[in-house]
Amino acid sequence: MVGLTDIIHKYVKWLATIALATMMLLTFIDVNLRYWIGEPILGSNEMTEFLLGTVVFCGLVIVSGERSHIVVTLLEPFFLRTIPRYYKILSLSTNLLGIIAVTYLITNYTFFMYEQGNDTEIRHWNWWWLGSLASVLCFFAVLMCIRSLKNKLPSHGEVASNVDEEGGV
Numbered sequence: 276m277v278g279l280t281d282i283i284h285k286y287v288k289w290l291a292t293i294a295l296a297t298m299m300l301l302t303f304i305d306v307n308l309r310y311w312i313g314e315p316i317l318g319s320n321e322m323t324e325f326l327l328g329t330v331v332f333c334g335l336v337i338v339s340g341e342r343s344h345i346v347v348t349l350l351e352p353f354f355l356r357t358i359p360r361y362y363k364i365l366s367l368s369t370n371l372l373g374i375i376a377v378t379y380l381i382t383n384y385t386f387f388m389y390e391q392g393n394d395t396e397i398r399h400w401n402w403w404w405l406g407s408l409a410s411v412l413c414f415f416a417v418l419m420c421i422r423s424l425k426n427k428l429p430s431h432g433e434v435a436s437n438v439d440e441e442g443g444v
Contacts, residue, residue, distance in 0.1 A: 280422045283415050284340040291333030298326040318397040328405045332412035335374070339419035344370060364424070371420040378413035385410055 385406030
């Protein structure tokens with residue numbers, strides 16, 4: 276499973292990169308066309324919404340695969356001193372349950388949008404396409420969380436030193 280999730284992680288990073296670059300280029304061109312010629316790109320807001328949804332859910336997969344979630348560390352030092360092994364498993368399990376819940380909700384809403392036949396106003400794109408992509412990416416995030424539970428859990432100091440070495444915060 277680690278090999279599969281490594282491949283998924285790699286391709287999702289590429290998808291996020293392409294979607295973000297496309298969104299930036301689309302916005303740049305749209306603003307300049309609107310300013311200089313007075314003719315914006317028809318439906319650019321809808322295109323940007325679809326691209327933003329893609330970037331957000333790709334980000335969910337990426338942070339799940341790298342265990343780089345945003346955490347509130349108010350009680351973390353206490354738990355790391357008192358129950359270090361259980362705290363890490365508890366935090367990863369909670370993360371997994373949260374992503375499973377998000378996957379369930381988005382998938383149900385996607386089926387609802389499909390049944391309703393809702394589409395965008397200008398381009399008439401079906402919203403369920405974006406929901407389907409988000410559901411698949413959420414499923415990939417679940418796989419990444421399961422991989423995180425199975426992998427060796429680094430200590431608190433190792434996580435901080437790895438982040439610093441890779442140029443992170």
